[in-house]
Amino acid sequence: MAEQATTATEGIVGLDEPKKMTREDWRKKKELEEQRKLGNAPAEVDEEGKDINPHIPQYISSVPWYIDPSKRPTLKHQRPQDEYEEQYTSIGEWYKRGVQENSASTKFRKGACENCGALTHKKKDCLERPRKVGAKYTGMSLAPDEHSQVQLDLDYDGKRDRWNGYDPEEHQRIVEEYAKVDLAKRTLKAQKLQDELASGKLDQTEREHDSEDEDEDKYADDIDMPGQNFDSKRRITVRNLRIREDTAKYLRNLDPNSAYYDPKTRAMRENPYSNTGMNPDEVGYAGDNFARYSGATITMAQTQLFAWEAYERGSEVHLQADPTKLELLHKSFKVKKEDFKEKQRDGILERYGGEEHLDAPPRELLLAQTEDYMEYSRHGAVLKGLEKAVARSKYEEDVLTNNHTCIWGSFWKDGSWGYKCCHSMVKQSYCTGETGVVVNNLECVPFEEGLIEAQEDEPVKTLLEMHRDKISKEKKKKKKSRRTSGDSDNEEKKEKLKKALEAEDKHGKQVDALMQLEERKRPYNSLQEVKAPTEEEMEAFRMKRPRPDDPMASFLGQ
Numbered sequence: 091m092a093e094q095a096t097t098a099t100e101g102i103v104g105l106d107e108p109k110k111m112t113r114e115d116w117r118k119k120k121e122l123e124e125q126r127k128l129g130n131a132p133a134e135v136d137e138e139g140k141d142i143n144p145h146i147p148q149y150i151s152s153v154p155w156y157i158d159p160s161k162r163p164t165l166k167h168q169r170p171q172d173e174y175e176e177q178y179t180s181i182g183e184w185y186k187r188g189v190q191e192n193s194a195s196t197k198f199r200k201g202a203c204e205n206c207g208a209l210t211h212k213k214k215d216c217l218e219r220p221r222k223v224g225a226k227y228t229g230m231s232l233a234p235d236e237h238s239q240v241q242l243d244l245d246y247d248g249k250r251d252r253w254n255g256y257d258p259e260e261h262q263r264i265v266e267e268y269a270k271v272d273l274a275k276r277t278l279k280a281q282k283l284q285d286e287l288a289s290g291k292l293d294q295t296e297r298e299h300d301s302e303d304e305d306e307d308k309y310a311d312d313i314d315m316p317g318q319n320f321d322s323k324r325r326i327t328v329r330n331l332r333i334r335e336d337t338a339k340y341l342r343n344l345d346p347n348s349a350y351y352d353p354k355t356r357a358m359r360e361n362p363y364s365n366t367g368m369n370p371d372e373v374g375y376a377g378d379n380f381a382r383y384s385g386a387t388i389t390m391a392q393t394q395l396f397a398w399e400a401y402e403r404g405s406e407v408h409l410q411a412d413p414t415k416l417e418l419l420h421k422s423f424k425v426k427k428e429d430f431k432e433k434q435r436d437g438i439l440e441r442y443g444g445e446e447h448l449d450a451p452p453r454e455l456l457l458a459q460t461e462d463y464m465e466y467s468r469h470g471a472v473l474k475g476l477e478k479a480v481a482r483s484k485y486e487e488d489v490l491t492n493n494h495t496c497i498w499g500s501f502w503k504d505g506s507w508g509y510k511c512c513h514s515m516v517k518q519s520y521c522t523g524e525t526g527v528v529v530n531n532l533e534c535v536p537f538e539e540g541l542i543e544a545q546e547d548e549p550v551k552t553l554l555e556m557h558r559d560k561i562s563k564e565k566k567k568k569k570k571s572r573r574t575s576g577d578s579d580n581e582e583k584k585e586k587l588k589k590a591l592e593a594e595d596k597h598g599k600q601v602d603a604l605m606q607l608e609e610r611k612r613p614y615n616s617l618q619e620v621k622a623p624t625e626e627e628m629e630a631f632r633m634k635r636p637r638p639d640d641p642m643a644s645f646l647g648q
Contacts (some may be wrong), residue, residue, distance in 0.1 A: 151164070159216035172208045179243050181251065191236040194232055195207065196232070201299055203216050205225060206218045206233035218233065361373075393417065393420055397409045400416075420552060462475060495521070496509055514530065
């Protein structure tokens, strides 16, 4: 029994967790799929004996884990399942409205509404007017029960149907109510008209006028608004429509910086050809404002402005009420204004003079002339006259301190900066001039400790005396060396030069070997042994340096 239980358990585990395929099984499976796609192998069959198209993707043919734990390929899960189909309510069914017929009770029932006596709702849900004494205590005028509602199970379309449950009879009742109100209004109007005719207050002319107004009201709904064609189904504005053969406003100038076109109102107020330099009188379209402000429009606007200003100053004038009077007053005002300006101008010239300056050359010529002398090349470049401004730094420049004639940093030697005027390497030091140049360029040998201790008892010498003693000692050494070393110096120099040439050849071979290696395999260069080259090494480098411009360079290797 234990062995059987273990086997059953292993079978269940094998179904839930399929065994992992080996690489060989996976390769065979892929080869079989390729052969099925090519038609060389029969198609796979599902549990119903139907062939599975080998070209169907795996994510469609594979069964989800929650449907079939066997993981066998099939298309059954892609077809509608009968056991999962639900029965939905038809689209015509809806909740019943109103109350049940012949359901009014004559006696109050337990659990019914305490207010009206209906059994289908409670007192807090009752829609009737609250009674002074409820039906529970009186037992009279009990309301009938509503229909018992059944829960509807609507499908996707039924839940989203906006007219689901609509009762056309409700709208018909509204139409009938409005018809009754209209009939009552007509009856009252006819009765009022008969009363006025009987009393004699209404003559024949007024009756005709009322009949015309009645006809206008009758057909008022059929009249279109100016510039519009209104219909219950469509509304089209024809205010800014153009003839189809005419060029559209936005196509007259395709420059995006030209006049602005409003697509909503189809208006282009400015001239689209303003940035092209064309004359507005010669173009076919110069903007909506050009047509709007053409003719007597500007004159009319000026006259209206003058009327407003004159009215504020006490003149009783109006453009629409008395246009002739306003026009004459405006003309006389303009004449008087011109005369006043001329008299004022003549009075100023008589008092202060300067009439000869009014006859000056045109403004363009005055602004185009200048006293600045400039010379140009044939290419238009400035040769002389206009100097380019020098870019200045935000820091102070050319600041000379401590009697220096050059700034700090104007001199450099042995990796240090200094002053060029005295060759001093100490910043903020006092300038010593040419003397400092001579002293700073001399090679000073530091004193040895033994000499310093031996000379402690000697009198202290000045720097000038010490310098003179040092120079005299060096001259004596040079004289002795000249006497003793004659031909030996030349031989020593030759020997050093020979060693330097050999070292230069060895270095050149090393460089050639490194250049032949791959860039990633080259060793790093060490800078620990870098030192200043000697005179012999510099001479060897000059002798071994390649000169491609030398005509005999090709014979050096031979």
